Amino acid sequence: MHNVIVRSISGVVFIILMIACLLFNKFLFAGLVMFIMAGMLSEFYNITMGKTYTFSKVLAILAGITLFALMFAWSCYHIPIRMIGLAIVPLFIIMINSLYVKDKEEYGKFSNIYTGLLYIAVPLALSNLIAFDKAGNFSGYLLLCFFIIIWCCDVGAFTFGITLGRFFPAKLFPSVSPKKTWVGFFGGLVTSVLSAFILCKVGLLKFPLAHSMILALIMSIASVYGDLYESQWKRVYGVKDSGKIIPGHGGLLDRFDSTLMAMPLGALYLAVFDLL
Structure with missing residues (x-):
């Protein structure tokens, strides 16, 4: 009970x-979704990767938030859609960072970094398309x-x-x-x-x-x-x-x-x- x-x-x-x-x-909406995204990604990485590669996991969460922020700016303020391509920069940083990881024994866990972004960050970033109309009204x-x-x-x-x-x-x-x-x-x-x-x-x-x-x-x-x-x-x-x-x-x-x-x-x- x-x-x-x-x-x-x-x-x-x-x-x-x-x-x-x-x-x-719209800003409370954005804050809510980014909080949920960060929490879900953190939970997913803790399940699949444990306590390993903490810095890379933080970078991945920032990459997801970056994607959402760019989608938000495009949906609301009509920034050029090509600017959303900037979301790939944090992914490149994660890839480069993986080269400098000394302990490669569990290197296969890095695949979960990208799985989490595709599984969690992308769908939540697309919520901007539901929350804003074509004119950018929330x-x-x-x-x-x-x-x-x-x-x-x-x-x-x-x-x-x-x-x-x-x-x-x-x-x-x-x-x-x-x-x-x-x-x-x-x-x-x-x-x-x-x-x-x-x-x-x-x-x-x-x-x-x-x-x-x-x-x-x-x-x-x-x-x-x-x-x-x-x-x-x-x-x-x-x-x-x-x-x-x-x-x-x-x-x-x-x-x-x-x-x-x-x-x-x-x-x-x-x-x-x-x-x-």
Whole structure:
């Protein structure tokens, strides 16, 4: 019961903080995303690389923040798009730095540096394309809708899995996440599509209803794969939680793993139909 209370309080506080940062102004949005990015990259590198190559890990986090900052400046202030190419400079520094590392015994771990940037930094940097319109005006409402759809998928999957899992125990992906069931998966689909229906009806999702519901369907499936992908990393390295920053919930990577696939694919769907 104590764990449930702690989990509930920390979850509510974190959601309120996120909503405030997304809706108040563009700089709070940028600060929030960069904080989340830095935390997730740090957790991923601690899982996969341990305490080795600290300087290179710091450089990688700075590289991710640089990419986000350049995307932010392009989306908001319309700096020349070619300037985003500057984000590759920190990567070159990481590569050059690796040549000067004396202990090459675990050199293969350096591959995780680039995996983390592709897996975490790139999707979060692309959030700028969702938060700003083509004229450079900031609005966090669409990004908030994305999070609501993902959150509803998680809540629906958990609720259906707990209540109906004993009657329909078929496992979704037992080799990676033994507790996930098919009934939970379909429960998450239902609740995410229902959330998109409501968001569309109240005017927060400003797309045709059919597109809104398809968007939720795509994001729901992607969020499950995002969760499974992070679970596989933790299983390979024998880790239960990615961190302890959120009491009762674990790390930032545990909370935003679904987002890393769901958000870019949702944005891609909208872009294909010229809705973004």
